[in-house]
Amino acid sequence: MIRHIKPALGIFALLTLLLGIAYPALVWAIGQTTFNNQANGSLVYVNATPVGSSLLAQSFHGAMWFHPRPSAVGYSGNASGASNLALGNPKLIIQIDKLATNYRRENGLANSTPIPADAATESGSGLDPDISVANAQLQAPRVAHARSISLSTVDSLISRATTSSPSYFFGTKVVNVITLNLELKRLQMR
Amino acid sequence: MINSTIIPLLIMAALIMAVAPFLGRYIYRVFADDQIKKDTKLNKLERNFLSRIGIDPLAEQSWKAYALSLIAFSTVSILFIYLLQRIQYLEPGNTNHLHAVPPALAINTAVSFVTNTNWQNYAGESTMTAITQTLGLAVQNFVSAAVGLSVAIALTRGITRSRRNTIGNFWVDLMRSTTRILLPLATIFSIVLLSQGVIDNLVISRCITTIAGGKQCIPGGLVASQEAIKELGTNGGGYFNANSMHPFENPNFLTNFLEVYSILLIPFSLPFTFGNFAKKRREGITIFAVMLILWASSSLLLLHFETSSNQLNLAKTANLTAVTSTKVLPEGQDLRISTPSCAIFSASTTATSTGAVNCSLDSLEPAASGVALFNMMLGEVSPGGVGSGLYGILVFAILAVFVSGLMVGRTPEYLGKKIQGAEMKLITIYLLISPAAIMIFSAFAVILKTARTAVGNPGAQGLSEIIYSFVSTGNNNGSALAGLSSNTDFYNITQAINMVIGRFGLIIPVLALAGALVSKQAIPQGPGTFATDKPLFASILIATIVLIVGITYFPVLALGPIVAHLSLGH
Numbered sequence: 001m002i003r004h005i006k007p008a009l010g011i012f013a014l015l016t017l018l019l020g021i022a023y024p025a026l027v028w029a030i031g032q033t034t035f036n037n038q039a040n041g042s043l044v045y046v047n048a049t050p051v052g053s054s055l056l057a058q059s060f061h062g063a064m065w066f067h068p069r070p071s072a073v074g075y076s077g078n079a080s081g082a083s084n085l086a087l088g089n090p091k092l093i094i095q096i097d098k099l100a101t102n103y104r105r106e107n108g109l110a111n112s113t114p115i116p117a118d119a120a121t122e123s124g125s126g127l128d129p130d131i132s133v134a135n136a137q138l139q140a141p142r143v144a145h146a147r148s149i150s151l152s153t154v155d156s157l158i159s160r161a162t163t164s165s166p167s168y169f170f171g172t173k174v175v176n177v178i179t180l181n182l183e184l185k186r187l188q189m190r
Numbered sequence: 191m192i193n194s195t196i197i198p199l200l201i202m203a204a205l206i207m208a209v210a211p212f213l214g215r216y217i218y219r220v221f222a223d224d225q226i227k228k229d230t231k232l233n234k235l236e237r238n239f240l241s242r243i244g245i246d247p248l249a250e251q252s253w254k255a256y257a258l259s260l261i262a263f264s265t266v267s268i269l270f271i272y273l274l275q276r277i278q279y280l281e282p283g284n285t286n287h288l289h290a291v292p293p294a295l296a297i298n299t300a301v302s303f304v305t306n307t308n309w310q311n312y313a314g315e316s317t318m319t320a321i322t323q324t325l326g327l328a329v330q331n332f333v334s335a336a337v338g339l340s341v342a343i344a345l346t347r348g349i350t351r352s353r354r355n356t357i358g359n360f361w362v363d364l365m366r367s368t369t370r371i372l373l374p375l376a377t378i379f380s381i382v383l384l385s386q387g388v389i390d391n392l393v394i395s396r397c398i399t400t401i402a403g404g405k406q407c408i409p410g411g412l413v414a415s416q417e418a419i420k421e422l423g424t425n426g427g428g429y430f431n432a433n434s435m436h437p438f439e440n441p442n443f444l445t446n447f448l449e450v451y452s453i454l455l456i457p458f459s460l461p462f463t464f465g466n467f468a469k470k471r472r473e474g475i476t477i478f479a480v481m482l483i484l485w486a487s488s489s490l491l492l493l494h495f496e497t498s499s500n501q502l503n504l505a506k507t508a509n510l511t512a513v514t515s516t517k518v519l520p521e522g523q524d525l526r527i528s529t530p531s532c533a534i535f536s537a538s539t540t541a542t543s544t545g546a547v548n549c550s551l552d553s554l555e556p557a558a559s560g561v562a563l564f565n566m567m568l569g570e571v572s573p574g575g576v577g578s579g580l581y582g583i584l585v586f587a588i589l590a591v592f593v594s595g596l597m598v599g600r601t602p603e604y605l606g607k608k609i610q611g612a613e614m615k616l617i618t619i620y621l622l623i624s625p626a627a628i629m630i631f632s633a634f635a636v637i638l639k640t641a642r643t644a645v646g647n648p649g650a651q652g653l654s655e656i657i658y659s660f661v662s663t664g665n666n667n668g669s670a671l672a673g674l675s676s677n678t679d680f681y682n683i684t685q686a687i688n689m690v691i692g693r694f695g696l697i698i699p700v701l702a703l704a705g706a707l708v709s710k711q712a713i714p715q716g717p718g719t720f721a722t723d724k725p726l727f728a729s730i731l732i733a734t735i736v737l738i739v740g741i742t743y744f745p746v747l748a749l750g751p752i753v754a755h756l757s758l759g760h
Contacts, residue, residue: 004262010243027415031390055437080432082522082550084673100508124435
């Protein structure tokens with residue numbers, strides 16, 4: 001056994017240098033030079049100050065903003081993850097009911113109004129930046145009213161923030177809450 | 191069932207069939223005797239280095255020496271990863287002020303990454319420093335896969351060589367797996383990931399004022415380089431707690447598709463490598479076909495269970511409408527990934543030894559997460575982990591030959607090698623050791639109150655969480671029904687033992703099998719030889735795999751996922 005240890009140490013040291021330092025350094029260099037924006041977190045800016053990442057949901061409260069999907073971990077960015085509640089767990093149904101009630105209250109909807117499932121379920125990452133188009137449209141009147149802008153202005157912002165990624169395979173078009181709220185912010189600052 | 195949701199599955203299968211034969215051929219050339227002996231520049235560089243650290247690069251090893259080298263290397267790896275976690279609070283750049291990882295968790299994590307399991311009882315962003323991740327864990331993502339690949343090549347040599355004593359040189363195989371296969375592929379894949387938004391920077395965490403005036407700390411790290419090998423090496427350990435659900439690990443539909451592809455690519459190429467070594471293409475194609483059939487069936491089944499149920503009905507009082515063409519509750523799912531992609535990802539990650547997740551498995555339809563569980567129970571041979579998939583299915587192939595031989599009263603042989611008592615003893619150990627450990631640990635967990643209270647969901651799903659955790663660690667997968675809070679001493683230690691048994695308890699019999707077979711004379715095929723390159727053999731092989739697993743695990747499948755599914759009442 002002892003005679004196997006020396007080569008093990010030698011090869012381990014070499015591979016650690018190659019795979020733990022040289023390789024990540026190469027990928028880092030390519031990222032910083034060629035894909036700078038993506039490699040640094042797809043940041044979005046207001047007046048050259050970073051205000052978030054277009055890939056990570058943020059906390060938005062109040063009538064002025066579109067709200068992202070509920071999160072099991074908050075939107076601080078220091079944590080990520082799902083509720084891991086099972087479909088057969090009564091807690092899940094109670095939680096969905098609660099989230100649905102909140103959503104209807106916030107948006108002034110009647111109890112009988114059906115709402116899209118993404119509005120009352122917690123996302124997988126806890127940082128899902130997207131909501132469904134139906135979800136955005138239900139929030140639009142509230143936002144338009146609170147900001148005293150026309151509904152058609154808000155609707156056109158929604159369609160600009162809608163991604164037509166290849167997920168059309170499955171009929172899911174999604175609206176990025178970060179880019180959408182950023183547009184609202186820019187409109188407000190004009 | 192024929193609808194748009196299976197289009198990506200078909201594209202995936204087509205792209206695998208298009209590339210796997212060529213990559214398989216390339217991998218063969220990396221390990222072929224004449225290629226290793228050639229005097230190319232790269233070979234000379236490699237030999238030069240190996241001789242400096244006391245290895246004769248042209249001398250081959252017996253199976254025992256091969257196994258000892260492998261164990262020595264893995265031991266050094268475990269000790270290093272353990273130490274790195276224990277001293278990480280001293281590291282420069284630890285601006286998050288993370289503490290040393292507690293001993294039991296550090297043991298669990300070290301074993302987990304060295305055994306290619308990547309079970310995680312921690313949240314990456316709040317437990318591991320950037321140096322621990324990049325210098326420690328990411329390196330293991332490469333070398334644990336390379337170890338698996340080396341063992342697969344050693345067994346292949348054992349089967350295809352005639353009357354020899356050696357099965358290759360572990361150090362040479364390890365070096366060549368890493369530098370000529372995994373490293374180039376990972377570099378290419380990480381660049382693709384970078385272009386799509388996977389982060390790669392030296393910022394620990396950038397705290398900003400959000401659009402609405404709140405606070406958010408945007409995490410950083412060398413993620414793209416680690417993410418690429420996480421998938422290609424069938425590892426699955428996420429940089430972040432949310433794993434491939436996290437937008438910084440899996441930012442869009444394309445990266446999601448490519449992550450599944452890169453999980454499957456090498457394992458599906460290895461049967462072709464085997465065919466090249468055997469100089470019998472059809473033998474390789476037969477193994478490939480079995481893997482493909484099992485993978486496609488499990489993907490379709492998981493897709494079916496997850497997308498066909500009316501989950502909206504479960505939350506009737508909330509009065510929800512569907513956001514996709516399916517009536518799924520997207521609890522634990524990110525919208526950009528979509529439910530069908532989650533199904534294909536979950537099937538592929540458990541059919542290999544990856545264990546990465548792109549949706550919460552605990553919140554899936556219980557029958558769907560049951561398929562994921564069943565995939566792992568198969569021993570991950572459809573197509574399995576890098577290397578471990580090939581050696582696993584070759585063990586099943588030899589078993590299938592043996593069983594068929596018994597039925598017709600002939601001495602069984604596989605590629606001309608007689609299968610006798612010595613080989614069957616090793617195969618029996620291989621088949622029983624891991625399920626035995628899994629069942630014993632699960633039984634203890636169910637009995638012990640402290641272990642039982644770790645479950646996150648009541649009833650049958652809670653039992654599934656416990657069983658799943660031991661099947662996952664025992665098969666070196668690493669995915670979880672993550673409602674289980676298993677960062678406790680009991681789980682950390684039992685899982686670590688389970689992972690060691692599931693890895694080295696199988697690798698040692700496989701290498702011994704290679705040693706037993708390599709010394710045998712290959713008998714030329716006669717008219718009475720049972721052909722192992724025909725659809726008949728493929729069917730027998732599938733039946734053998736499914737039956738063995740069925741006999742072993744059916745009772746727990748019934749008590750866990752099946753009861754949970756039925757009790758949902760739809």
